[in-house]
Amino acid sequence: MSSRTAYLLGGVALVVIVLIVVYVMHSSSSKSLKVQEDGYGPVHDSAVSALLDSDGAIVLGKTNAAKTIDLYEDPLCPDCGSLEHYYGQQIAKNVDAGKLIVRYRFVNFLDSKSGTKDYSTRAIAASDCVASAGDGPTFSKFHQALFTTKQPSEEGGSLSNAELAAIAKDAGASQDVQQCIAKGDRVDEARDHAQAAMTALKDAAGQVQTPTVLDGGKNVDTEDSTWVTKLAG
Structure with missing residues (x-):
């Protein structure tokens, strides 16, 4: 066997070992991660409102809360x-x-990955419709379902407006909110909101990557399982 071949095989073996180590570490960390405040559910308190901000953000919370974060x-x-x-659920409890x-x-850079090529935008429009009613618990419950039990797959998944x-x-x-969603009343507005969010995220974080949590414009390390606890104080 030539020395060059030996070097090549050694390099391949090293890459394989590194990939195995990364996989094992990722699997171990995933297994150790627990659902925080499991059983709490979405926001309960009727005093919590959901409001559409002028920049397209949906603001969920009580007006006198001590800490405001941005979640992209x-x-x-x-x-x-x-x-x-x-x-x-831990976020909901602290809200x-x-x-x-x-x-x-909300951003929509994954539109092209959906079966209809516009799912992200339509889901944002649906969220805007729900938030426009101002009911915090309803928006929280809708958002929870949209991102967990009802979330389509990234490759070709989608949900209809209905x-x-x-x-x-x-x-x-x-x-009225259901009709707003079914008719796609806020789709154009949602597209504008998504573009504004992507611009704001790129300006703040240097790239469009989701999920991103910002506290006062600074990135929050969501790999740290205590990040919500730290933010809520």
Whole structure:
């Protein structure tokens, strides 16, 4: 065997070993991660409102909360679904307690990955429809379902407007809100909001990557399982 061949085989073996180590470490960390405040569910307190901000953010919380964070998500993003699965209930509990206000900033860069090529935008429009009613618990329940049990797959998945409206109905949305979703009334507005969110995220973080949590414009390390606890104080 030539020395060159030996070097090549050695390099391949090294790459394989590194990949195995990374996989094992990732698997171990995933297994150790627990759902925070499991069983709490979405926001409960009727004093929590959901408001559409002028920049397109959906603001969930009580007006006197001590801390405001920005959470950037794409409705088709599987890592965003994981964030909601593991931390959504803990976030909801702290929103109910008046410790956190969450400004949800939705982006749509995964539109092309969906079966209809516009799912992210339509899901954002549906979220805008729900938030426009101002009911915090209803929006929280809708958002939780949208990013967990009802989230389509990143490769070719999608939900119709009628299916999105049905999720809103289950969350407690009014007939007017359901019609807003079913008719796609806010799709153009949602597209503008998504573009504004992507611009803001790129300016703040240097890239469009979801999920991203910002505290006062600074990145929050969501790999740290205590990140919500630290933010809520």
